[in-house]
Amino acid sequence: MNSPITTEILNLFEKNGGSMYGGEAVTQLEHALQCAEMARQNNASDELITASLLHDIGHLLHDLPDDASDNGIDDMHELLGNKYLQNHFKLAAVEPVKLHVEAKRYLCAVDNGYYETLSEPSKISLSFQGGIMNNDEVQNFEKNEFYKEAVALRKWDDLAKDPNLMSPTINTFIEAIENSLK
Numbered sequence: 001m002n003s004p005i006t007t008e009i010l011n012l013f014e015k016n017g018g019s020m021y022g023g024e025a026v027t028q029l030e031h032a033l034q035c036a037e038m039a040r041q042n043n044a045s046d047e048l049i050t051a052s053l054l055h056d057i058g059h060l061l062h063d064l065p066d067d068a069s070d071n072g073i074d075d076m077h078e079l080l081g082n083k084y085l086q087n088h089f090k091l092a093a094v095e096p097v098k099l100h101v102e103a104k105r106y107l108c109a110v111d112n113g114y115y116e117t118l119s120e121p122s123k124i125s126l127s128f129q130g131g132i133m134n135n136d137e138v139q140n141f142e143k144n145e146f147y148k149e150a151v152a153l154r155k156w157d158d159l160a161k162d163p164n165l166m167s168p169t170i171n172t173f174i175e176a177i178e179n180s181l182k
C-alpha cells in the first residue's frame with residue numbers, strides 16, 4: 001500500500017502531467033520521468049531521485065498557462081513545490097527542489113559555457129528569475145547543505161527535454177518516493 005501522499009502525487013501527475021513543459025517538446029510527466037531516470041542512472045540517492053521526479057511539481061499545482069514564462073510571468077513553482085513537499089519528505093528530497101532554479105542562476109555564474117547550453121525558454125525565464133548570480137549570491141548558495149545535489153538535479157533537468165527519449169513509468173520510482181518520506 002502506498003502512503004496517502006504518494007497516491008496524491010500519482011493522481012496529480014495523472015490529472016495534470018499531460019500538459020506541455022513550458023515551451024519544450026515534452027509533457028510535464030515525460031520531463032519528470034526523464035529527470036528521475038537520469039538521477040537513477042547516476043546512482044543518486046532515493047531522496048535525490050525523488051527530488052528529480054518532483055522538482056517541477058509546483059507547475060502541477062497552479063492554474064497558470066503552460067507558457068506563462070514566455071509572457072514574463074514567474075510562477076515561482078520551486079517555492080510552491082517546496083511548500084507542498086516539505087511536510088512529507090526529508091530535507092534531502094525537498095531542498096534540491098527548492099534550489100533548482102537558483103542552481104541555474106548559480107551555474108551560469110560559475111560554469112563557463114553553461115548558459116549557452118540552456119534551451120531558449122530556459123534562457124528567457126532566467127532573466128526574470130533573477131539573472132546570473134553575483135559573487136555574494138554564489139557564496140551564499142554554496143552554504144546550503146544540499147547545493148551540490150541541487151546542481152546535479154539542475155543538469156539532469158536541462159537534459160530531460162528530449163521528445164525521443166523513452167522513460168520508465170512512474171511506478172518505477174514509487175519505492176524511491178516512499179523511502180524519502182519523513
Ligand SMILES: [Fe+2]
Nearest residue numbers: 031055056157
Ligand atoms: Fe524542470
